[in-house]
Amino acid sequence: MFGRKKKEEEEEEPVAQDTNIEAAPAIDQKPFWQAIWPVLACGAGLFSDGYINNVIGSVSTVLLYEYGDTYSNSNAKTYVSDIAFAGTVxxxxxxxxxxxxxxxxxxxxxxxxxxxxFTxxxxxxYWHGEPVGMFNILxxxxxxxxxxxxxxxxAGSVACAESSGELKSGTRNMWFILFTNSxxxxxxxxxxxxxxxxxxxxKNMYYSTIWRTSLGIGVVFPLILFxxxxxxxxxxxxxxxxxxxAKTPYGLVLRYYGFRLFIVSLVWFLYDFSVYSFGLYSSTILANIYGDEQAPLTTVFGWNTVINIFYLPGTMLGAPLSDKIGPRYALALGVTLQSITGFIMAGCYAKLSQPSVVGAFAVVYGIFLSFGELGPGNNIGLLASKTCATGVRGQYYGIAAAIGKIGAFVGTWVFPYIxxxxxxxxxSVQYPFYVSSCLCILSAALVLFCLPHIGQDTITKEDIQFREFLESNGWDIRQLGLRKGEVLSNIENGVPAVVEERSTPVKTLN
Structure with a gap:
């Protein structure tokens, strides 16, 4: 199933010439470094998302060590970890x-x-030396x-996907993944x-220095990227x-993309529900393995680092796989393998939870995370970027990603109850793995049966098909690609006539 090519993959649709746009630059003609540069610059900012969202789990552990019951009994213990999800939405x-x-x-x-x-x-x-006030400010x-x-x-992922179209065919999905999810x-x-x-x-002391420095280092990368x-x-x-x-025809957009957006958003919700919740609790799970006595922070953080390293094989090896078998099949394969691993881990947790085999726990848990990255981690953003036309791609992606983050937010609240x-x-630890494994199976079914094929030229083809849909429903497609200072009344024979910039709004035909 995963290696079979569909007819639509084998046949290339001719790209229609648009009379309202400049001639597109030839694909694969730019030097590699010139073509890869905007892909890197647009997508690499997501490094900050990974760093800031993961470091807060360690920060929360340090605050627990430093303030004990004052922190654990405060509402801020939960808010510090998950409030960023609300802001992200x-x-x-x-x-x-x-x-x-x-x-x-x-x-x-x-x-x-x-x-x-704000990082x-x-x-x-700080809040007048008062811990609870400081937690709230944080x-x-x-x-x-x-x-x-x-x-x-x-903004970043969508621009990254669009820029990847200028790279060599057969590698576009890989480069998108390497500069976004990776x-x-x-x-x-x-x-x-x-x-x-x-x-x-x-030296496992000076707790305030540890968590403040760890957070503050998160400023460095976005500064360079800026x-x-x-x-x-x-x-x-x-x-x-x-x-x-142009005035966006949202009614037509919903008719054409509504169901597709619902499926992409649901798969993203299910994935983030599990992955971010497990990521936030990884330090806590490991600390619990060591028993009631507090393990040194370096020990807890060291094993936490080992676990997180397992994200890398999944995303790095899975990136070329998305070009080879397609994002849909790669996603379905990843969640299927993750589901199997989750069931095994839940069944064997009684043995894996012993301090003497903490290494085995880290390896199995890491494999569970790795398969998640090979599947939805790599490909859900790719699907969201390439299953929609350019004119509404940012909003389409933003809604899907926001629903995914809501899944992460919900997960951090629901997992403690599970x-x-x-x-x-x-x-108490087996149940989350059972739940997550079942959700993996559901995700595989949704992707395989409810989403379209994603090829190397899907963005171009999607724009053509959406143009045809808009035109068939009476929307003037000459409005697509209008530049500042252009008006439809000046367009003759489909060729735009640029006029001088105006200080007042320009009326266009709807």
Whole structure:
């Protein structure tokens, strides 16, 4: 099933010539480094998402060591970990709209600025020397950090997908994955490793220094990326097919993409429900394995780093697989293998949970995470980026990603109840793996039976098909790709006539 090619994969559709756009640049003609540069600059910002979302699990562990019951009994214990998800949802929706209606590149720069400012503020959280007040301030800054992270998803990933169309056919999915999801996973690994290094340098003492430094280092990468992004230009695909200066026909968009958006969003919800919840609790799970006595932070963080390293084989090896067998089949394969591993892990947890075999626990748990990255981790963002036309791609992606983050937010609240349902024994940890494994099977079915094939030229073909749909429903497709200063009344024979920029809004035909 996974290796079979469909007829539509083998036959290339001719690309229609559009009379309202400039001639598209020849594909595969740019030098490799010139073509790969915008893909890297647009997508790599998701490293910050991985780092900041993972490092907070270690920060929460340090705060528990430092403040004990004061922290564990406060509402902030939950808010500090999951409030960024709420901010991320806001950022994904807002920046999804801005990416379509304003600018891909300017949206990226704005989200990067927000990320830099509020990550720095979070690291310096303080409230008159009062711990609870400081926890609340940290949670507040984390919300705004989430908005910055959220902006990276629709603006960065969508621009990355559009820019990947200028790369060599047969490698486009791989490069998209390497500079989006792989960046998140590297962020997860570094987000686990940095607290380990800082804790070692602080000799497992000076808790405040450990967590503040670990958070503050999260400012460095977006600062570097901001400088690099100043040279970015709008993707060619966006310039040719945007609705930036046209009234978006949302009714037609929902008719054409509504069901597809629902399926992509649901799969993303199910994946994030599990992966972010397990990621946040990995430090806690490992700490519990060592018993009632507090293990040294370096020991807990060291094993946490080992676990997070297992994200990397899944995403790195799975990236070329998405070009070879297609994103749908790669996603279904990954969640199927993850489901099998989850059931095995739940069944064997009584033995794996012993301190003497903590290495085996880390390996099996890491394999579970790795298969998740090979499947939905790599491919859900790819599906969201390439199953929609350029004119509404930012909003489409933003909605799907936001629903995914809601899944992560829900997971961090629901998982403790799932664990509590198992009582105080081994079942409390088995139950989450049973739930996650069942959701994996559901995800595989949704992707295989409800989503279309994604090929190398899907973005171009999707734009053509959407144009045909709009035209068949009476929408003037000459509005696609309009530039500032162009009006439809000046277009003759389908060729745009550029007029001088106006200070007042330009009316277009709807």
């Amino acid at each position: 806001v950022g994904q929706l807002v920046f999804g709209y801005l990416a379509d209606r304003w600018s891909r590149t300017n949206s990226l720069l704005l989200s990067t600025i927000i990320l830099i400012i 720095a503020l979070a690291a310096g959280s 949670a507040a800054w984390r919300f705004f950090v989430g908005i910055g992270i959220g902006g990276e998803y629709p 960046m998140i996973d590297w962020g997860f690994v570094i987000g686990a490793f940095v607290p380990y290094v800082v804790a070692a340098a602080a 400088v690099l992004r100043l040279k970015l230009k709008e993707p060619e695909e966006f310039s040719r097919n945007s609705m930036k200066y 664990m509590a349902a198992g009582g105080d024994g081994i079942a």
